[in-house]
Amino acid sequence: MKKIKVGIIGVGGISEVHIAGYLRNPNVELYAFCDINEQRLKEKGEKYGITRLFTDKNEMLKLKEIDAVSVCTWNCAHAECTIAALKAGKHVLCEKPMALNAEEAEAMQKAAEESGKLLEIGFVRRFGNDCEIVKDFIDSGFFGDIYYARAMYTRRHGCPGGWFSDKKRSGGGPLIDLGVHVIDLVRYLAGCPRPVSVYGVTFDKLGNRPDVKMAPGSWLAADAGNTSDVEDFATALIRFDNGFTVSIEASFDQNLPGEGTINLLGTKAGASLSPDLKMYTVMNGYLADVQLDMPTALGFEGLFEKEIDHFVDCIVNGTKCIAPAEDGVILMKILTAIYESARTGHEVLIK
Numbered sequence: 001m002k003k004i005k006v007g008i009i010g011v012g013g014i015s016e017v018h019i020a021g022y023l024r025n026p027n028v029e030l031y032a033f034c035d036i037n038e039q040r041l042k043e044k045g046e047k048y049g050i051t052r053l054f055t056d057k058n059e060m061l062k063l064k065e066i067d068a069v070s071v072c073t074w075n076c077a078h079a080e081c082t083i084a085a086l087k088a089g090k091h092v093l094c095e096k097p098m099a100l101n102a103e104e105a106e107a108m109q110k111a112a113e114e115s116g117k118l119l120e121i122g123f124v125r126r127f128g129n130d131c132e133i134v135k136d137f138i139d140s141g142f143f144g145d146i147y148y149a150r151a152m153y154t155r156r157h158g159c160p161g162g163w164f165s166d167k168k169r170s171g172g173g174p175l176i177d178l179g180v181h182v183i184d185l186v187r188y189l190a191g192c193p194r195p196v197s198v199y200g201v202t203f204d205k206l207g208n209r210p211d212v213k214m215a216p217g218s219w220l221a222a223d224a225g226n227t228s229d230v231e232d233f234a235t236a237l238i239r240f241d242n243g244f245t246v247s248i249e250a251s252f253d254q255n256l257p258g259e260g261t262i263n264l265l266g267t268k269a270g271a272s273l274s275p276d277l278k279m280y281t282v283m284n285g286y287l288a289d290v291q292l293d294m295p296t297a298l299g300f301e302g303l304f305e306k307e308i309d310h311f312v313d314c315i316v317n318g319t320k321c322i323a324p325a326e327d328g329v330i331l332m333k334i335l336t337a338i339y340e341s342a343r344t345g346h347e348v349l350i351k
């Protein structure tokens, strides 16, 4: 069978896991790299033996034989790179967050519809082992009606610096970078209801705190001195059309330990996903805690590979995409509305 040829736009940190996923997929030939950083591009080319190297995405996209691309750039380039790739007739896997805002995301979805090509969004938590198990229980009706979720992705001191804290390139701070993962996860588990309103608050109280002394070799050390114009803490209440409600917290910096709490409340059972999956229900009239006899903590081993395999499977076999552009647009509507609510101090309705 003919292998699909894949190009990567943006060969920084996260491209490593995309590349690893493509390299182990028997239906893929890793074909070309693009990055505006010439030095990095050269190094990545040498590392993976890729000789088709481009500093301009449009030059790479002229290669007719390329079937698909991963967009792994800073958030500010997701829309322009994705739209250019779709217009050039390529399928696209675009990293999260889909774009800087809802308007850009809608333009990307339109480009995908017009081109007839696939646009998958990198909602990698949907491919987590914990998510798959909980979804299995949800689909069997174990939880009953899921009406509330608490989603937290907080770091005590964890702004990566660089473009992550430069609003022009990131679109925002921990809400758009970390919150997007957990809002999408709980919405997906609740059956992808439509959001109707948000009330959000953001804080810029601590900044990057470059003076905080970190353990030697900390992953933050390199960029921690950069200035920040993004929020360092965000919280919101998100309401959906079926009554489902999500409370979210995301931070880069806070004077509390970081947390990855994901709690779901259903009428028949509840679940806590982090660090291990535990379910809480009533059995035979008794309150009962359910712990499965298998590893249930989110494992990063194979996580991105599953996302990449799914993208390739959708292209090669026409499998229905489980992380489509329309969900990316909905997430961007939620995030844009939270920032708007934080700015105005009012609830924001989502159409």
Ligand SMILES: NC(=O)c1ccc[n+]([C@@H]2O[C@H](COP(=O)([O-])OP(=O)(O)OC[C@H]3O[C@@H](n4cnc5c(N)ncnc54)[C@H](O)[C@@H]3O)[C@@H](O)[C@H]2O)c1
Residues within 6 Å of the ligand: 009, 010, 011, 012, 013, 014, 015, 034, 035, 036, 037, 040, 057, 072, 073, 074, 075, 077, 081, 095, 096, 097, 122, 124, 163, 177
């Ligand atoms: N799914 C996840 O868990 C996860 C984790 C980390 C990052 N990400 C996402 O991946 C994306 C990249 O993050 P990163 O940590 O790899 O950043 P990075 O800075 O390490 O890499 C981004 C690369 O994109 C390049 N770039 C920027 N604009 C470009 C353009 N117009 N054309 C070509 N190249 C361009 C930069 O030069 C850089 O080399 C972000 O959207 C981020 O949110 C996702």
